[in-house]
Amino acid sequence: MLTPQDFEPWVGRKVRVATLPEAVEITLERIDRRSPMRGFDVREPFSLFFESPLDVYLIDGTYDLDCGKGGPHSILLTQLLPSDRRVYEAVFA
Template sequence: MPLLTPEDFEPWVGRRVRVSTVPQAVEVTLERIERRPALAPGLDFREPFSLFFDAPAGVYLLDATYEFDCGKGGPHAIHITQLVPSATLRHYQAVFN
């Protein structure tokens, strides 16, 4: 199974992504990709990066792994964590080291 890279998600920035949840799927928007420097040059398998998703306030996801349908090669099992919500949106982050 190939490791996901930031390039796999670049076409989806600004687009809605379907997340498999019960009892029905929800959609979140991939707002941005944040690239980070390598932790140990020459030892990393891939460039570390994070994905940041926004969702309406009514879409509440737990810190867990969900299937995200981002198209190319998907769906992908992605673990997300909640960030501090704003007045109208919930924010989530997925970290890839």
Template sequence: MRLLTPQDFAPWLGQKVRVATLPEPVEITLERIERRSPMRGFDMREPFSLFFESPLHVFLIDGTYDLDCGKGGPHFILLTQLQPADRRFYEAVFA
């Protein structure tokens, strides 16, 4: 199995991403990719995070979802909700 990299998600930037939820899918937007410094000798790949946002009415509990924007994927990704403000924010960490 190939490990995903930040480059795999570059075509998703600024795009609406379909999240396979029930009873129907919802959309969130990939707002940024944040690269992290590798821990020398320990990381299998460059660590990074994906940051998504959505309107307040789109509520996802922390969990693994099938995400697809039509440009690569679909990928099963663990999303964690961050502190909402005027929108909801989600992060996916790839260590």
């Protein structure tokens, strides 16, 4: 089971996303940790926030991500409202 510590070496690094016809890169900007619900959570809940330029567009879905330090991991990404860049979130509850 993945934990926030598994992704700490990825923060600030470009992460390769396995897409077709070729892979793209997004950057893991931060990890947000949340307090576990006593007795309900098996692991500490957390979210990963990735950013990319506007020309890197990923539809919501599960992708294999790898930054060369651990992985690849199949991770569900959801795009948040873009501004001057695209922002993707992966939630681990």
